[in-house]
Amino acid sequence: MAKPTEFRVDVEKALGKTEIRAHFRKAMDTLMINRRNQFPDDAALQALRTQAQAIRANALSKLPELLQQLETNLIKNGVQVHWAETTDEANQIVLGIMQKHNAKSIIKGKSMVSEEMGLNHFLEERGIEALESDLGEFIIQLDGETPSHIIMPAIHKSKEQISALFHEKFPDIPYTDNVDELTASARRILRDKFYAAPVGLSGVNFAVAETGTLCLVENEGNGRMSTTIPPVHIAVTGIEKVVEKLSDIPSLLSILPRSATGQPITTYFNMISGPRKPDEKDGPTEVHLVLLDNGRSRIYSDPELLATLRCIRCGACINHCPVYVRIGGHSYGTVYPGPIGTILEPQKSGLSVHGELIQASSLCGACGEVCPVRIPIPNIINRLRYDSVRKDTENTPTQEAGTRRKSLEAATWKAWSWAASTPSVYNFGSKTATQLRGLVPNNLGAWTSVRSAPKLAEQTLHQQLKTLGVDHE
């Protein structure tokens, strides 16, 4: 037997952690119910999904023009725009801005792109403190972990674990497992940090090309604090987050929080169109936007894979995934877990790195059904499975296409395909199989470790139909 891969080892471990599995089950059940309650009228939901899909598809169809329009309008508004092909370039840009201001620390609002960049690690290696201020991100940073969910990063932790963690890291604060008190402690600690921070960082949910506006969706106010209090604000985003018009925003804002947490709207929707003006009394005096490619333009070149870039990062696919709920977010070993991670990560980093994820799907279709922008996630999983074994690798932008092709498997399928399309061979084969049905062993390795062995029928389908008098030709 081949040595199990890191992914399989992690999955095995995660499946054994029954307590954490129970947290995920409870949390995902709540999120699914909350979402369903937000869409009582299915026809209205389907119309809104179609609209959101059209808005995002339109933006992608004009992506290079909209990025240039966004840049022009942001510069007009006083925002400095930077472009990065790789995460390393993006990190260097952030570092450069910080060095210019002689800044030794940065306070962060929640940003998955900054996770993608590995920004915290990069800055810490260079002696700069990067502090997360989203409550969930703050908690997992205390414990040296990464997010296990894109919108609820600390979902894998229980109240008791968080209470113990706070007590360990802040021994001056009396032990409590009261959530209000824990939250109040975090508020006090982070208030002082916001007060002193020279630079704040945020992600971007939508960037409006027409007006040069960066939109942020959040509940806590960490996004507002990070983009308002420090004198310098750096926003980082993927190049796909742009939309054409201001009038595109209300529909996306309507479907995003309802799909994500089942809220009709988040507490704050923050639309930033520039730094502090001379007559204004607060807000950052400098605003920067870093536009990150990191493989997105490669995904863009394929008409089928392009749909991946419609994503608005709501996490509904994750919340509804039967695989995610069982193995949790960390097993994926990626920045983005769940179905969206399954299709995005192998496209970003190549099939040899995270290609195994595309096998970790039952193709049940739940992700595609709930996606607010109708990304056909199961189809893209299938496409990537095909990419991973295809021979004509020049016809796909996916990196390391064909690297999972095994000659025996390929020959088997080729033989099967020939047999299935040659009636005489097929009939002979299936009749022989029914006659040898008693020889199928009860132990079929991994398959029968959790299932009973399949039993072949006594008669082939053709024979059965003939007996029933059905004309199947």
Next chain:
Amino acid sequence: MSKARANILQRLTAVERPVVDLSARESLSRFDWDKAERIRRFTERMQAVRAEVHQADRANWLDTVATICQQKGLNNLLLSPTTEWGQAITQNAERFPTLKYYERSIEDWKQEMFYEVDAGLTSTLGGIAETGTLILWSSPDEPRTLSLVPPIHIAILETDKLYSTFAEAVQEQGWLEQGLPTNALLISGPSRSADIAQVLAYGVHGPKELVVVLV
């Protein structure tokens, strides 16, 4: 211009673009709710996320705000002296806690702003009934932090500026034609989080309490 920019744009423009069906894109969501219904829905949504909503009118709103300040035991109230509301409160200062005015840049009084202000009072540009939302545009008179840093945010909303949906507000108020401010905000309740074991907690980074006075 940077090499990264040129490379990214070159890759994006080299692609044959998909044809997109845009028929669904332009539909504008709005409802024919009358004023009473808009107020009812707004109030219901706000209260569902633990915001307070007080009904008042042009004649008695000052009493309402004074009572709120008293009930919450505020030692001081931060506001702009130039808005219609700020002017009226200033003229009746004896009925209110110590009034603080946002007259300097935040750098000049950050310590006090962060740790000594009990509540901030703002006007609003309007409201949204569907989601129970306040619209605030930052301005030299009413800066961004006025509704963010103090632990209590008191907002005055004129009910004739209550729209059914966000889309309707953007269109009716002509946001595009006016040009956006440095910071436009939708606020739909007090600051909250469910990041600890999905238990709702209020006042994480923004105000713990949001009080809306309908006028």
